[in-house]
Amino acid sequence: MISLIRLKHILAVARSGSFSIAAEDVCISQPALSRSIQAFEEEYGLRLFDRGKGGVTLTPAGKLAVEHARGLLASAGDLDRDMRRFGHGGAGRTGIGMGPLMASLLLPRLGVATLQRSPDVTFVTRIGSPDQMLEALLEGTIELIVGNSWQLSLVPGVTEESLGVLPLAIVVRREHPLAGRGKLAMQDLDGFPAAQAFDHATSSQPGASGAFVCENFAILRDVVLETGCTWLVSPALVGRELEEGRLVRLDVTDLPTAETQTNLIYLRGRTRSPASQWLAETLRTMVGEMASV
Numbered sequence: 001m002i003s004l005i006r007l008k009h010i011l012a013v014a015r016s017g018s019f020s021i022a023a024e025d026v027c028i029s030q031p032a033l034s035r036s037i038q039a040f041e042e043e044y045g046l047r048l049f050d051r052g053k054g055g056v057t058l059t060p061a062g063k064l065a066v067e068h069a070r071g072l073l074a075s076a077g078d079l080d081r082d083m084r085r086f087g088h089g090g091a092g093r094t095g096i097g098m099g100p101l102m103a104s105l106l107l108p109r110l111g112v113a114t115l116q117r118s119p120d121v122t123f124v125t126r127i128g129s130p131d132q133m134l135e136a137l138l139e140g141t142i143e144l145i146v147g148n149s150w151q152l153s154l155v156p157g158v159t160e161e162s163l164g165v166l167p168l169a170i171v172v173r174r175e176h177p178l179a180g181r182g183k184l185a186m187q188d189l190d191g192f193p194a195a196q197a198f199d200h201a202t203s204s205q206p207g208a209s210g211a212f213v214c215e216n217f218a219i220l221r222d223v224v225l226e227t228g229c230t231w232l233v234s235p236a237l238v239g240r241e242l243e244e245g246r247l248v249r250l251d252v253t254d255l256p257t258a259e260t261q262t263n264l265i266y267l268r269g270r271t272r273s274p275a276s277q278w279l280a281e282t283l284r285t286m287v288g289e290m291a292s293v
Contacts, residue, residue: 002072004072004076006036006037007065007069007072008026008069009022009037010048010062010066011066011070011073012025014049014066017056017057018055018056040065044061046061047059047061047062048062093121094121094123094124094143094144094273095125095126095136095141095144096125096126096143096144096276097126097127097128097130097133097136097142097146097147098125098145098146098147099127099128099129099146099197100128100197100216100217101197102262105166105236105237105290106146106286106287107125109286110279110282110283110286111123111125114279117278118278126141127215130148130152130265133145133147134152134155134158137158137265137267138267143266143272143273143276144264144265144276144279145265145266146163146262146264146265147262147263147265148260148262148263152265157267157268157269158265158267158268159266159267161263161265161266161280162261163264163284164262164284164287165260166234166236166287166291167234167258167259167291168232168233168234168255168257168258168259168260169232169235169249170189170230170231170249170250170255171224171230171231171242171248171249171250172224172229172230172248172250173224173226173246173248174245174246176230176248177228178230179248179250180248183253184251185252185253186252186256188252189230190209191209192209192228193210193211193227193229193230194211194230194232195214195223195224195230195231196211196212196220197213197217197220198213198215199213212229217233221241224247225241225246225247232257264280
């Protein structure tokens with residue numbers, strides 16, 4: 001194998017045109033430098049430098065060696081820097097999958113935080129149900145899934161770790177007939193369509209006349225603001241609309257789902273990148289902050 005050190009020696013001689021100056025540049029003795037160059041020449045049976053009274057000049061073989069040496073040493077330098085940055089989560093590639101709610105809540109802030117901290121990291125995101133993203137996790141396209149799916153805990157080799165619990169509430173627009181009515185029961189929601197991210201086989205709101213199903217929570221929010229839809233959502237996602245009064249919470253006393261458990265899902269026994277470990281800690285902090293909203 002070609003020695004990178006010998007390539008550095010070749011470039012030093014080519015750059016300075018002198019073995020003595022090159023030896024000083026690379027901090028070795030001139031005889032040691034000469035032996036290094038000679039070993040390279042003997043390995044390939046050619047001469048790299050013509051030696052004369054005015055110094056040394058490159059032979060055609062030497063020019064070819066110098067051309068490749070520059071590229072190889074530059075690549076080796078890039079590899080060294082990237083590996084050092086990777087060890088601190090500052091380079092490389094990591095992927096994360098989320099459900100639509102978690103993506104709407106977390107991805108904007110997470111994307112900004114990631115790019116500000118490690119702009120050289122390639123950050124790949126997938127949005128869908130945890131079951132849909134399981135294949136990507138198993139094949140290594142993503143390292144983490146953020147969601148809540150008890151079925152995944154049954155998959156061999158998959159580990160779930162709690163990030164926290166997010167409260168849920170049913171919200172409607174300010175002009176909705178149910179707004180301001182005080183305490184309600186689930187049956188009071190009968191006859192009003194539900195806004196939801198997935199087409200559930202059975203609606204979480206019995207008696208609902210219909211549903212608007214869309215995985216994009218920004219679109220769901222806009223629809224709820226303009227229609228009579230009821231929406232089971234995390235208050236953290238619509239904090240501004242609630243503060244401005246454009247959306248209001250309904251006080252549903254028998255709401256069957258008042259919170260959602262948020263888990264971090266990853267493969268047991270697989271070495272995770274430093275970037276993914278930083279992501280996990282950042283997500284835990286974010287979910288903790290949103291749990292108090």
